[in-house]
Amino acid sequence: MNERESLFRRLSAACGGHDGAAVKEPLSCGEPMEPEGDRVALFAKTFTAAGGVLLRGPVEKALSDLGEMLRAEGVTALFFPEDDAAARGIAEALVPFGPFNLTTGV
Amino acid sequence: MELNANAFGRNAMKALLDKTLQEALGRTTGRFQAHRDAAAAAFPEFEATRERASRIKRDVLDHLDTYLARFIEEAEKRGAIVHVARDAVQAREIAARIARDEGITLAVKSKSMASEEVSFNEALQEAGVTVVESDLGEFIIQLAGEAPSHIIAPAVHKTREEISRLFERHLGEPRTDSIPELVGMARKHLRSKFLSAGMGVSGGNFLVADTGSVVLVTNEGNGRMGTVLPRVHLAVVGIEKVIPRMADLPTFLRLLPRSASGQTISSYVSIVTGTRRAGDPEGPERMHILLLDCGRSAILEGKYREILKCVRCAACLNSCPVYQSVGGHPYGWVYSGPIGAVLTPLLVGLPEAAALPDASTLCGACADVCPVKIPLPDFLLELRSDAREQGLKTPGEIAAMKGYAGVMKRAGLLEAIERIAGVLGQFFTKGKGIGGLPYPFSRWTERRDFPAPAAQPFRKQWKIRRGVTR
Numbered sequence: 001m002n003e004r005e006s007l008f009r010r011l012s013a014a015c016g017g018h019d020g021a022a023v024k025e026p027l028s029c030g031e032p033m034e035p036e037g038d039r040v041a042l043f044a045k046t047f048t049a050a051g052g053v054l055l056r057g058p059v060e061k062a063l064s065d066l067g068e069m070l071r072a073e074g075v076t077a078l079f080f081p082e083d084d085a086a087a088r089g090i091a092e093a094l095v096p097f098g099p100f101n102l103t104t105g106v
Numbered sequence: 107m108e109l110n111a112n113a114f115g116r117n118a119m120k121a122l123l124d125k126t127l128q129e130a131l132g133r134t135t136g137r138f139q140a141h142r143d144a145a146a147a148a149f150p151e152f153e154a155t156r157e158r159a160s161r162i163k164r165d166v167l168d169h170l171d172t173y174l175a176r177f178i179e180e181a182e183k184r185g186a187i188v189h190v191a192r193d194a195v196q197a198r199e200i201a202a203r204i205a206r207d208e209g210i211t212l213a214v215k216s217k218s219m220a221s222e223e224v225s226f227n228e229a230l231q232e233a234g235v236t237v238v239e240s241d242l243g244e245f246i247i248q249l250a251g252e253a254p255s256h257i258i259a260p261a262v263h264k265t266r267e268e269i270s271r272l273f274e275r276h277l278g279e280p281r282t283d284s285i286p287e288l289v290g291m292a293r294k295h296l297r298s299k300f301l302s303a304g305m306g307v308s309g310g311n312f313l314v315a316d317t318g319s320v321v322l323v324t325n326e327g328n329g330r331m332g333t334v335l336p337r338v339h340l341a342v343v344g345i346e347k348v349i350p351r352m353a354d355l356p357t358f359l360r361l362l363p364r365s366a367s368g369q370t371i372s373s374y375v376s377i378v379t380g381t382r383r384a385g386d387p388e389g390p391e392r393m394h395i396l397l398l399d400c401g402r403s404a405i406l407e408g409k410y411r412e413i414l415k416c417v418r419c420a421a422c423l424n425s426c427p428v429y430q431s432v433g434g435h436p437y438g439w440v441y442s443g444p445i446g447a448v449l450t451p452l453l454v455g456l457p458e459a460a461a462l463p464d465a466s467t468l469c470g471a472c473a474d475v476c477p478v479k480i481p482l483p484d485f486l487l488e489l490r491s492d493a494r495e496q497g498l499k500t501p502g503e504i505a506a507m508k509g510y511a512g513v514m515k516r517a518g519l520l521e522a523i524e525r526i527a528g529v530l531g532q533f534f535t536k537g538k539g540i541g542g543l544p545y546p547f548s549r550w551t552e553r554r555d556f557p558a559p560a561a562q563p564f565r566k567q568w569k570i571r572r573g574v575t576r
Contacts, residue, residue: 003191003196004178007192007399011170011171011403011406013407014407015171
């Protein structure tokens with residue numbers, strides 16, 4: 001018997017309710033800490049309280065609002081890491097709301 | 107690591123006389139404890155989260171075979187090679203074999219208490235591998251040739267002056283008392299090791315069953331660097347570290363950093379899942395996971411199984427008046443403080459560590475701070491009882507305890523003794539402390555006065571205050 005089999009024999013003998021009590025089934029996968037909606041609301045509240053700006057709504061509207069805010073801040077260039085495809089996608093999607101130059105810093 | 111637990115009394119006395127150690131302990135444990143208390147108070151759901159963590163860990167213990175099997179299956183699907191070691195001898199053999207098969211000559215290691223249990227470094231060194239500890243505290247004590255004295259701050263007993271002397275002797279660095287400069291020296295020395303090591307060795311704070319992940323909760327970055335840069339990653343982890351789901355991890359991440367050092371979150375949380383995949387810019391080509399039983403399955407079978415819930419936060423150490431006074435080395439093995447006083451006898455055998463369960467005032471502070479609600483004081487008492495049953499108590503101790511129990515069970519006798527002691531005490535000491543008592547009580551008065559008995563026992567004062575006449 002290899003060591004793995006031996007370990008599981010020992011564990012199976014050792015596991016289980018104490019004093020012969022029946023063991024409950026493993027806890028189900030669905031015991032989330034909070035419902036997802038509550039987690040998002042908590043994040044939004046905390047992020048906003050820390051001075052963050054949270055954009056909601058469809059992607060197109062969010063990009064448009066973001067573009068406007070960046071222009072108002074005087075942003076003229078967007079940097080993204082060369083090997084980050086997701087960042088490149090967002091930067092390119094913002095260009096029409098600019099104008100913004102794109103750079104990878106290379 | 108060599109076991110010397112039964113010399114606790116002697117080594118504790120040396121520690122109490124070590125002024126440098128006393129200063130270091132006071133500073134560090136006080137700071138950790140204060141930060142922990144503040145972090146817990148600032149987290150409204152702390153108690154609810156403790157309860158949830160305890161429940162998850164209890165579920166793990168009840169189904170460890172199921173969850174561990176799932177972990178192994180998922181880890182292997184993602185390219186890891188999983189090994190199991192029944193005991194320290196097997197663990198060392200497996201580690202040496204991995205190093206030889208992978209052609210390793212240099213390994214960088216991040217902190218792993220489990221690896222200390224099996225004298226992992228020595229095993230690799232015998233196999234011709236140079237092992238460099240990359241956690242700053244572990245690096246310091248490796249240079250000093252000492253054992254860790256705290257679970258999360260292994261060099262807590264060292265002052266900056268002592269560290270500077272070590273760096274001067276072993277690294278050729280100039281003396282300094284600037285902590286940033288000392289850290290910079292260590293970083294400079296270790297960076298070249300990270301870049302040239304063939305294997306990175308880590309422990310594991312958690313093993314996630316449903317993804318086969320090894321989770322490292324660290325502050326220095328060495329754990330992440332050491333598991334990403336080298337070609338091979340070896341994780342050495344106790345079998346009890348498994349948690350069922352990735353969704354359970356946040357519960358423990360909310361508790362572990364707060365309990366350990368009062369941080370809301372540690373600087374790094376690294377979730378290592380298998381080997382490097384196509385398109386990954388970094389990561390090990392080969393990953394080995396060495397799961398240690400080393401007595402854990404035997405503990406799981408018995409009345410102390412809840413000790414396996416431990417997440418190695420060291421909150422119990424920082425709150426323990428005994429640990430605060432003597433540090434970790436007197437405990438004589440890998441684990442110190444209240445967790446060590448229970449776990450060491452269970453792992454190495456009570457006869458080899460019978461002194462440790464007595465190294466406690468039973469104040470209960472450890473149970474108050476344990477993030478997973480391990481009943482440490484209950485276990486300490488139970489171990490003392492086991493020691494009595496196994497004939498590990500001296501006749502003197504047994505006689506003293508019988509005498510004490512005999513008096514405490516008889517209220518009238520106790521009251522009579524208190525009254526007599528009060529009269530005699532006031533007559534002979536004039537209310538001041540007693541400076542010298544005959545053996546064996548001289549072991550108390552060697553170092554401090556014994557309080558003089560009160561002129562009126564508390565019981566009598568209470569009755570007078572409550573207006574109960576007698």
